[in-house]
Amino acid sequence: MTKGAPDHDYDDSGLHVRPPKGSAAGLPGVVHGLKDVVDQAGVRRGVRTLRVLNKPGGFDCPGCAWPEPETPHLAEFCENGAKAVAEEATLRRVDAGFFAAHSIGQLATKSDYWLGQQGRLTAPMFRDTDADHYRPISWDGAFDVIAEELAGMDSPDRAAFYTSGRTSNEAAFLYQLFARKLGTNNLPDCSNMCHESSGAALNETIGIGKGSVTLADITDHAELIVVVGQNPGTNHPRMLTALETAKRRGARIVAINPLPEAGLRTFKNPQTVRGVVGAGTPLADLFLPIRVGGDLAFFQAVNRALMEADERTGDVVDHAFIDQFTSGLSEAAEVWRKLDPAEVAAATGLTSRQIDSFVDEVISARSVVVCWAMGLTQHKKSVPTIREIVNFLLLRGNIGRPGAGACPVRGHSNVQGDRTMGIWEKMPEAFLDRLAAEFGFQPPRRHGYDTVDTIRAMVDGRIRVFMALGGNFAAATPDSERTADALRSVPLTVHVSTKLNRSHVVPGRRSLILPCLGRTERDMQAGRAQFVTVEDSMSMVHASSGNLRPASAELRSEVAIIARLARRVLGGDDATPWEEFAADYSRIRERISRVVPGFEDFERRIAHPGGFVLPHPPRDERRFPTSDGHARFTANELDVISVPDGRLLLQTIRSHDQFNTTIYGLDDRYRGVYAGRRVVFVNADDLATLGIADGAPVDLVSEWPDGERRAPAFRVVAYPTARGCAAAYYPETNALVPLDHTAEISNTPASKSLIVRLEQTAATTASP
Numbered sequence: 001m002t003k004g005a006p007d008h009d010y011d012d013s014g015l016h017v018r019p020p021k022g023s024a025a026g027l028p029g030v031v032h033g034l035k036d037v038v039d040q041a042g043v044r045r046g047v048r049t050l051r052v053l054n055k056p057g058g059f060d061c062p063g064c065a066w067p068e069p070e071t072p073h074l075a076e077f078c079e080n081g082a083k084a085v086a087e088e089a090t091l092r093r094v095d096a097g098f099f100a101a102h103s104i105g106q107l108a109t110k111s112d113y114w115l116g117q118q119g120r121l122t123a124p125m126f127r128d129t130d131a132d133h134y135r136p137i138s139w140d141g142a143f144d145v146i147a148e149e150l151a152g153m154d155s156p157d158r159a160a161f162y163t164s165g166r167t168s169n170e171a172a173f174l175y176q177l178f179a180r181k182l183g184t185n186n187l188p189d190c191s192n193m194c195h196e197s198s199g200a201a202l203n204e205t206i207g208i209g210k211g212s213v214t215l216a217d218i219t220d221h222a223e224l225i226v227v228v229g230q231n232p233g234t235n236h237p238r239m240l241t242a243l244e245t246a247k248r249r250g251a252r253i254v255a256i257n258p259l260p261e262a263g264l265r266t267f268k269n270p271q272t273v274r275g276v277v278g279a280g281t282p283l284a285d286l287f288l289p290i291r292v293g294g295d296l297a298f299f300q301a302v303n304r305a306l307m308e309a310d311e312r313t314g315d316v317v318d319h320a321f322i323d324q325f326t327s328g329l330s331e332a333a334e335v336w337r338k339l340d341p342a343e344v345a346a347a348t349g350l351t352s353r354q355i356d357s358f359v360d361e362v363i364s365a366r367s368v369v370v371c372w373a374m375g376l377t378q379h380k381k382s383v384p385t386i387r388e389i390v391n392f393l394l395l396r397g398n399i400g401r402p403g404a405g406a407c408p409v410r411g412h413s414n415v416q417g418d419r420t421m422g423i424w425e426k427m428p429e430a431f432l433d434r435l436a437a438e439f440g441f442q443p444p445r446r447h448g449y450d451t452v453d454t455i456r457a458m459v460d461g462r463i464r465v466f467m468a469l470g471g472n473f474a475a476a477t478p479d480s481e482r483t484a485d486a487l488r489s490v491p492l493t494v495h496v497s498t499k500l501n502r503s504h505v506v507p508g509r510r511s512l513i514l515p516c517l518g519r520t521e522r523d524m525q526a527g528r529a530q531f532v533t534v535e536d537s538m539s540m541v542h543a544s545s546g547n548l549r550p551a552s553a554e555l556r557s558e559v560a561i562i563a564r565l566a567r568r569v570l571g572g573d574d575a576t577p578w579e580e581f582a583a584d585y586s587r588i589r590e591r592i593s594r595v596v597p598g599f600e601d602f603e604r605r606i607a608h609p610g611g612f613v614l615p616h617p618p619r620d621e622r623r624f625p626t627s628d629g630h631a632r633f634t635a636n637e638l639d640v641i642s643v644p645d646g647r648l649l650l651q652t653i654r655s656h657d658q659f660n661t662t663i664y665g666l667d668d669r670y671r672g673v674y675a676g677r678r679v680v681f682v683n684a685d686d687l688a689t690l691g692i693a694d695g696a697p698v699d700l701v702s703e704w705p706d707g708e709r710r711a712p713a714f715r716v717v718a719y720p721t722a723r724g725c726a727a728a729y730y731p732e733t734n735a736l737v738p739l740d741h742t743a744e745i746s747n748t749p750a751s752k753s754l755i756v757r758l759e760q761t762a763a764t765t766a767s768p
């Protein structure tokens with residue numbers, strides 16, 4: 001392969017660029033969403049599906065984890081939720097004939113977009129040792145292959161069981177039980193790449209790794225809502241409805257982001273006449289175009305300013321709250337006192353005027369909610385940054401009262417629930433004790449591998465079986481080429497999936513694809529319709545049941561797959577009633593109610609439309625179950641990323657037409673990019689300094705001690721991002737992220753801070 005030549009198709013030949021949009025959603029949003037549904041699923045199936053989306057008695061949207069309001073709109077979905085549904089409800093099929101016609105080698109040259117567009121998987125498929133093609137296999141045959149490989153391991157830690165956050169509570173609970181009965185805590189999940197930094201920071205400082213607000217805190221109570229490191233217009237569109245409600249009753253909104261994202265500026269609510277035909281609601285009162293990675297310095301500067309204001313007036317800091325509920329303020333304040341304004345300016349790219357106007361907003365607001373997502377969690381210093389946001393909230397007692405608190409906005413629709421169910425490589429001892437008591441066995445106590453450690457173990461030949469319950473491990477993880485090689489060396493990979501994706505085409509030496517039901521589909525077991533449960537970003541647990549005919553009669557539910565696999569592997573002597581669990585999911589919920597705190601009386605409470613909320617001690621009673629029983633201020637040392645001359649700090653983001661590694665289409669309407677994805681957004685002044693023209697073809701190159709990494713064939717787009725920064729889409733850019741470039745403490749790939757150089761190429765190398 002020549003330098004810079006694409007290793008697979010790029011679908012970018014028609015790429016063109018227009019000015020970015022100033023507002024989000026409105027009628028075009030709905031039209032785009034509905035078009036996808038009708039194209040893929042047909043009119044009748046599409047309408048049938050969307051009617052029950054996010055409604056009591058219907059299914060939970062397979063898109064994001066934003067909560068549903070108590071009284072849902074007539075159509076409680078958004079453009080991107082509709083696209084997520086269309087992907088699943090599609091009438092296209094990937095069947096045995098498809099695999100006979102396409103070798104694995106051929107499929108590996110296809111783009112992620114192409115792979116996803118082929119449709120739903122229909123039958124179990126098996127790649128025998130180093131074979132060119134997948135061939136059909138029976139379900140029993142597939143379970144035999146897995147059982148045989150697991151039986152050949154010299155230690156249960158030679159297996160790793162990945163989970164992606166669409167998995168239901170019931171399936172997740174069984175999956176972790178199976179892994180632990182087998183004897184391993186190797187339960188990596190997508191959360192390791194997502195909100196792990198939030199969990200780590202919140203666990204340490206407030207004693208629970210989940211957000212502390214409810215939807216009403218945002219819609220009805222908060223006086224100031226800070227949206228930092230998040231692009232809700234694309235990734236949590238229904239959040240804009242909540243922000244609009246807040247705005248209309250007089251709340252203020254501040255957006256902190258290196259990019260002027262459309263949804264943060266004006267929202268045209270498609271559910272209202274005003275939003276469809278009018279000018280829409282302006283959302284952010286203040287927009288701070290911060291530099292990538294500048295948030296720790298920013299919040300330190302703000303906290304210092306709040307302390308100084310308090311020294312003058314005595315009423316800025318909530319002394320009563322701090323005295324009664326917190327510890328560690330003096331150590332934190334010591335760091336703020338030493339803060340160097342020049343360093344703050346370098347890190348944030350903001351003027352002191354801009355920082356002061358934020359401080360004014362904060363002092364005038366009696367209650368503040370801070371919302372954040374991947375813009376904060378995927379940096380080297382993510383955990384200290386989020387701890388610093390907790391410092392910020394604690395200073396004014398902005399936690400555990402109406403309209404105030406921390407709101408890490410989760411990604412996958414049940415990623416938070418999967419954690420609650422035990423999908424974590426280091427579940428607390430108390431959980432393992434209760435699991436042990438309920439199921440009469442000794443779960444392993446040594447911590448397992450997270451996502452990055454799983455890949456390291458693959459590289460070292462320490463993994464014999466890699467199983468994934470959903471997701472797209474090969475495309476979502478960093479260091480794409482090395483990770484693909486690592487996956488190819490694993491003796492057996494197993495993917496429980498709905499759609500074809502990259503992970504299937506960089507298979508282990510033997511590999512299984514096990515096709516499962518999706519959220520939208522009817523799940524019949526033992527003649528009775530089953531429902532599953534999920535937990536949203538605000539700890540609300542509710543039921544979800546699909547209504548569509550399954551894409552193929554051969555599909556099994558995730559629960560059924562795990563239960564049958566567990567029985568086959570653990571044998572007839574295992575006392576767990578796997579068959580009963582598979583036949584009646586209420587039997588699983590009964591066990592969950594005895595193992596997981598907050599789920600008491602689960603079956604009765606889940607019958608309530610809209611479900612129930614899990615306990616959260618800081619939110620409910622200002623109780624902080626930390627190591628010292630207090631909400632903890634932390635002293636976070638500032639460490640400003642220094643970017644050498646001629647280099648940019650690259651963040652990797654989602655376009656408006658994708659769900660993680662699933663590419664819905666090739667447009668990013670809000671940012672003005674059409675018919676292609678290989679673009680890099682750079683500030684026009686930086687382009688002038690670098691001597692690169694808008695539209696120029698470039699390779700992105702990142703430099704590391706173990707060598708360079710290259711993502712070839714991009715086009716430069718002059719864009720109003722913060723100076724010194726750049727942005728490009730994921731997963732195309734994962735090749736630039738070395739495995740060891742991770743956040744401190746959380747070990748999350750730092751895929752939002754990559755120092756890169758743009759290397760001009762003679763002409764575009766996009767596919768012919």
Ligand SMILES: Nc1nc2c(c(=O)[nH]1)N[C@H]1C(S)=C(S)[C@@H](COP(=O)(O)OP(=O)(O)OC[C@H]3O[C@@H](n4cnc5c(=O)[nH]c(N)nc54)[C@H](O)[C@@H]3O)O[C@H]1N2
Nearest residue numbers: 080229230231235292293373374375411412654658659660
């Ligand atoms: N339609 C759709 N919905 C989704 C997803 C999807 O792919 N498509 N993915 C789901 C998942 S799993 C997740 S985790 C969420 C992700 O939701 P987001 O976190 O909104 O997703 P990203 O595209 O990664 O956007 C990161 C945002 O943070 C900003 N940012 C980057 N670096 C910094 C920084 O250093 N400081 C600050 N202040 N801002 C920064 C970027 O400019 C961008 O606006 O969305 C979920 N919902």
Ligand SMILES: Nc1nc2c(c(=O)[nH]1)N[C@H]1C(S)=C(S)[C@@H](COP(=O)(O)OP(=O)(O)OC[C@H]3O[C@@H](n4cnc5c(=O)[nH]c(N)nc54)[C@H](O)[C@@H]3O)O[C@H]1N2
Nearest residue numbers: 164190194470471472476496497498499501660661730751
């Ligand atoms: N560079 C960079 N890398 C990133 C990120 C980033 O911002 N930048 N974001 C990270 C984040 S936040 C996340 S969450 C991860 C995402 O990592 P993953 O969760 O592993 O990836 P997804 O793309 O969400 O997975 C999509 C696949 O899930 C399968 N699927 C869909 N629905 C179902 C279902 O109901 N059941 C089953 N069994 N399978 C199903 C389909 O086969 C589909 O191809 O990526 C991470 N990687």
Ligand SMILES: [Mo]
Nearest residue numbers: 194195411412
């Ligand atoms: Mo995520």
